[in-house]
Amino acid sequence: MALLQRNLILGLVAFLCLAVAPTRAAPSAQSWPNTFKAIIIARDLTVIGDLYYDVGKTQVLFSASTQRLSRAYPVPPDRKIEIYRLQPAVPPEITPTKVPVAEITFTEGGPWLVLMAAAQTAGVTTRIQPQVIDASLNAHPQRTVRIYNFSQDAMAISAGDERFSLTRGQARLVSYPNSTTPALWLKCAVPKVDDWSLEISSAQTIVPGNTRALWLLYDQPGTPENPQSSIAIRNLVEPLPEPEKTDK
Secondary structure, eight states, X not given: OHHHHHHHHHHHHHHHHHHTOOOOOOOOTTTGGGEEEEEEOOSSOSEEEEEEEEETXXXXXXXXXXXXXXXXXXXXXXXXXXXXXXXXOOTTOOSOEEEEEEEEEOOSSOOEEEEEEEEEETTEEEEEEEEEEEOSTTTSOTTEEEEEEOXXXXXXXXXXXXXXXXXXXXXXXXXXXXXXXXXXXXXXXEEOSSSEEEEEEEEEEOOOSSEEEEXXXXXXXXXXXXXXXEEEEXXXXXXXXXXXXXXX
């Protein structure tokens, strides 16, 4: 009886430890280069989930959304992954079938950002078109904004004191302002028939400290009430891992 009570207590303690285990922490500065984050670039869906990829013999559950960067996912040593969904087995088979939806090859270096154009049918992800971007600190340093044009239109952009143009697929780095104001004013215009149309004129929030930001500019389709399409912005602030402390 005493042995049974002891085993029950130990089992309860183990269950409670699992129940209160913290969520997955952000990658350390040491592991960070071997990871990628993802975000969906799509107008007709907000999240993809119930997807997987393999790192060695480990099956990694994968998801991403349109509103924020995903968590940091591990990248295998060969820098190649195949994202798939599991199709339920049809009797007499008992093992689900892996249905590929994307193949991603990462460049040397890391970490990486993957922009995903995803398609779904009846809530099931059928295809992902990935675009891999170098997200190292050399390519996107601390306290900078990377402005990325994902629109079909070329753009004339004013960000803080800088003026430049971006065609589709181009990006530009802009430093955080030196002032204590946690915002950067953005203006964005696109060409029309006879002139330019100002699409965005607003102060975009910046989080000071050990961060960087990604601004994605993309086409926003019209609505029945307002059929005219427009340019929208997604402002994503990314906290960076703290540098590894070294013993002196």
